[in-house]
Amino acid sequence: MPNLPIFTPFELEYYQSQFEHKVEYNLADSSVKCVSTREWLSEDEIEALLDTGLFYPEVNGTRQLRERIAVLYPNANPDQVLVTVGASQANSLVCSTLLAAGDEVIVMTPGYRQVWGLAHNAGCVVKELPLRQDRGWRVDLEALDVLINRQTKLVAIVNPNNPTGSVLTEEEMGRIVAACAKVGSWLHVDEVYNGTERSERAETPTFWGRYDKVIVTNSVSKAYGLSGLRIGWAISSEVMIDAMWRRHEYGVIAAAAPSMTLAAIALQPEKRRCLLARQKHISFTGRQVFEKWLTEQNGIFEVQPSEATCIAFVRYHLPIRSFDFAERIRKEASVLVAPGSALGAEYHLRITLGYEPEKIRASLDRIGAVAAKIVLNY
Ligand SMILES: Cc1ncc(COP(=O)(O)O)c(C=O)c1O
CATH class of the missing domain: 3.40.640.10 (Type I PLP-dependent aspartate aminotransferase-like (Major domain))
Incomplete structure (x- = not known):
């Protein structure tokens, strides 16, 4: 290693960039499912894009x-x-x-x-x-x-x-x-x-x-x-x-x-309105799936109702640090979530809910299964 100045890496982004393309389900980011270029542009707008000088x-x-x-x-x-x-x-x-x-x-x-x-x-x-x-x-x-x-x-x-x-x-x-x-x-x-x-x-x-x-x-x-x-x-x-x-x-x-x-x-203005409405709709449906799942977890997980974002910042009641828990979820369930420690709060996981309901449900079920194994072993 060259002799570099002391440096604090961006722990959250480092964790995401190592694994986000290597898991089956990535719920570690904090956006909703992004739009594809084809999906939201009219013919005229595509022309405007093609006319952009490089x-x-x-x-x-x-x-x-x-x-x-x-x-x-x-x-x-x-x-x-x-x-x-x-x-x-x-x-x-x-x-x-x-x-x-x-x-x-x-x-x-x-x-x-x-x-x-x-x-x-x-x-x-x-x-x-x-x-x-x-x-x-x-x-x-x-x-x-x-x-x-x-x-x-x-x-x-x-x-x-x-x-x-x-x-x-x-x-x-x-x-x-x-x-x-x-x-x-x-x-x-x-x-x-x-x-x-x-x-x-x-x-x-x-x-x-x-x-x-x-x-x-x-x-x-x-x-x-x-x-x-x-x-x-x-x-x-x-x-x-x-x-x-x-x-x-x-x-x-x-x-x-x-x-x-x-x-x-x-x-x-009109495009902005549509994009915002799309994002809110995706978050809303994801949150509904999450709230149902939460009621089935025997109190292991709890969350404070949020006023904005597509994120659930979930407190869990298990004797495992958040980085180790996130790692077990990644390795055993191929789901990526962000450990609370990377955001300054232990015993939390950050999970985005801004994806297709089936994807959220499947990922949450896998997280629940890892949690159940931890409960069995202590
Ligand atoms: C609070 C906050 N600021 C900035 C960013 C980075 O956003 P951008 O994609 O615009 O660089 C993020 C990404 O997660 C974020 O959560």
Whole structure:
């Protein structure tokens, strides 16, 4: 091994990338079944795709796509938008633009540990803001008041949250903004699950426009079922977007031109409505299968009802660590699920419910069978 600097790998993504194409059923990701290109494009849209030039596109994102992103946010303009390679790159740019060794960073736990890991790798002091399971995964705002101080460079939250599916209330949003404003820290809000709310709920309000030092990131991966396009974005003040754009040039130059054409089509109002409805329908049917299965498990598994996402973040009552449990499920049942430890919560599994009902049922039955073997042996 060459002499490389100390590095914390992205445990969740590493686990997925090793095995997701090697199992019969992959329920470790956090999207719904994605759309195939043929499925959602009209003849005209296919022509638009075929007409896309394959030269370097606008580095900060095509004007058309940035305009369609900007209209999703009150009073935003396209120069406040940077198009990135997924929300992952947008989140990574937030960290590379803002963070230096020794900075304090606050992240939500349990959570998608991208900023957590990037901040560790940048030599920051990372503090964890708990979502409280005993309070239905509400954020612990008293803890935030204790953690935050003038050394806090960045508060990074994910709303709606992965993996818990909880959505902040207006009051909680206001208190988070007020806490950041009091110490002058940046606020990064990853809103990739915006639009995945249960159908009876309204779309989650954005943090955009609530604070001058906010950076919102998002993508077409989750709510639109288009993760293969690898298109995301950041929206912030023009000064901040310019600074991120300078880092974007070093990292990738630009997102892919055909993907930007397709993302611009996806964000047209009618197309957007259809893609969101498709995603919600898939999650709804998957959740119904899951809820029935749950009643048949003799109390081994339990879940807090989520407000958004296609994910079940399942607490289990078995004497086995989540990584070992996920490994047994993978090896004995050829089903991939994400261990809670990779999201900051032991004795949990993260299972996506966004696939065909038969696939969900078959996978859950296999998980139940592995759990039953563990019960027999202790
Ligand atoms: C909270 C969160 N942010 C970002 C990402 C990455 O999304 P993208 O596919 O847009 O890069 C994920 C993927 O699981 C996620 O859960």
